Amino acid sequence: MSRPTTIDTNEILETARTLFLKRGFTVSTAEIARTAGISEGSLFNRFPSKEKLFLASMDLPTFDVDNFLGEKTEANELEANLNVLAVGLLDFLRIRLPRVMMLKSNPIETIRSNPAAGPEEVLHGVKNYLEREIKLGRMENCDSEVFARMLIGSMVNYVFFELLSERRHSQEETRTYTEGVVSVLLYGVESR
Amino acid sequence: MSRPTTIDTNEILETARTLFLKRGFTVSTAEIARTAGISEGSLFNRFPSKEKLFLASMDLPTFDVDNFLGEKTEANELEANLNVLAVGLLDFLRIRLPRVMMLKSNPIETIRSNPAAGPEEVLHGVKNYLEREIKLGRMENCDSEVFARMLIGSMVNYVFFELLSERRHSQEETRTYTEGVVSVLLYGVESR
């Protein structure tokens, strides 16, 4: 019966996210509103404070290893599975990592207690997956924590480079890299 | 040799760094001055602007692989060398990484052109070192870029976890981890 809503909250969040990620928490709400094509008043109608807007725009996606692999893997191919997982992690981290960094660098008061920002989840997910593969006899026994950290760390670092150099690797580069990583993880570079 | 009445620039920088790293670029110059025990006037006598102070306090250390290893390694022990290198990288990254993240998250205008913030240096250093080891026949031929990225990435990620969880690993945990990483890199987890 009243004037219909014309402003899309998601559009605001995308605009804010883009600006925050590019220029830091110090971008002004005025600029966010202007870029989103709305008035500052409308911005604050949706989000009660700049901090809330910031936190909402930096919402962290999660990554469920089992769900992700369950759909895509051929059960018996460990190396293939790990390659798929590596690529999935990359895509996930390309979204999550810049937000985590932004949140960490602008420790709004209420952020501290947010456990979702913690990095443990993904590590646990990968570790659990590995241990299941070991139990199933499809993988040699090994320190799953070290393996998981190395896999994730290699992906994190790859994305990290992309962020800092502001250049995204091509699909080919990426595939070469992930395959190299998985290969090294499984076989090392030295024949023992 | 009496205590100089002038203010130690390094003390200012340390104070500023601590505050910036903990609370982000938005800490006020007033608070920095107060914490450093000086007046705001003095702060601006030393640094012409907050941005300059920020950049100075986030000065990025560099890591010269050759220098570092030259002093500490026994030439023939590749695995030992890599372990030393890994620990050295960790210590280096514990200082550098939070600053890089802070710089990336607060891209002051003048920062863009600063190549020192780029992550290529260390990658090149490690790659060069690896290729020399390969040329010297002390290491199997391999994709040095992937190897370097994995080594660095594993360390980056380890420090990353420490930053996010605000808990530093013990020396023992760290040694176990670095040795695990190097071992996997060299030999993998699967016997081929």
Next chain:
Amino acid sequence: MSRPTTIDTNEILETARTLFLKRGFTVSTAEIARTAGISEGSLFNRFPSKEKLFLASMDLPTFDVDNFLGEKTEANELEANLNVLAVGLLDFLRIRLPRVMMLKSNPIETIRSNPAAGPEEVLHGVKNYLEREIKLGRMENCDSEVFARMLIGSMVNYVFFELLSERRHSQEETRTYTEGVVSVLLYGVESR
């Protein structure tokens, strides 16, 4: 005779009055509308501006001494009449005084010219009444202005205390007070 769908202007005014009196002119129109159970749009359909709403809600009641006494007094009893008048003034002032104070403390531009806010009326009314009583020989000749001011002032002050202490006197306290006041006015405390 079903409940009308339209909004009762008087209910709005009562809500607004209550809020204005309790919290000052700074209460927001949003809160007034919410408290009244209507939309802000409807509020502004009724009152073209917040100021108009404020002025309307602070509408000052008047007090016609003659009308008031005409119905209630026994003609020959001066002291009784004055007691009735005193109580009537009290009840009147309990409504008028807080509004006058609110209007005075928030001198909306257009208020200045509003003579109704002036306090002269009641003073004149009481003075006229007193002079009639004197002419009728039911009261000694005296300075009717001083008498009127003292009577009114005593009541104003009594209400004033109630406002500031946010506690309304009981009926008994009130009667004791008004009778004391009238007695002093008529006979003083000293035998001359």
Next chain:
Amino acid sequence: MSRPTTIDTNEILETARTLFLKRGFTVSTAEIARTAGISEGSLFNRFPSKEKLFLASMDLPTFDVDNFLGEKTEANELEANLNVLAVGLLDFLRIRLPRVMMLKSNPIETIRSNPAAGPEEVLHGVKNYLEREIKLGRMENCDSEVFARMLIGSMVNYVFFELLSERRHSQEETRTYTEGVVSVLLYGVESR
């Protein structure tokens, strides 16, 4: 050693008080600063918030009956003393009353608990004085509360009229009034 203070806090308070009293709490801090001839920044250097400034500028003076009379009265002249007291009350109320009204009409959160805003003090002071006079046998026994309320109320109302009509009575008018009041209080208008 540093730049000397050039802004007088009292001047700020006077400016703020004048504007608040004339236009209500809604005068902007910008206008207060401009009128005081200082920057808004300086205003907030002195007062951490507009509310604090408001409260400070509405600081309520107190009136110590004994101190006041102690210096000015000839001990044995009750009526003379009361006349002096009445004038003193008037002068006091001309300052206090508008501030009390302003405070009451803008009930800043923290104001509620401020007992100084309460009107009891002066009432008690006058009552105590009267009871002492009664004990000393210089005044007939009477209801000191009613007497005090009437004296104060008459003065409050007189000032009230001045406030509302924005016209201050002349000294002569004032003296005539106070003397009339005291006379009525002591002797009434009727011979009993």
Next chain:
DNA sequence: CATGAATGAGCTTTCATTCAT
């Protein structure tokens, strides 16, 4: 006519920076 989404002007407040000593 009632609604509440949208607005934008204006508010209080902050803060990097300058300046007089």
Next chain:
DNA sequence: GATGAATGAAAGCTCATTCAT
């Protein structure tokens, strides 16, 4: 050089008012 008072531009936020339905 060190100080901290003073500044003013801009920030975050509010809110009376308008408008599309």
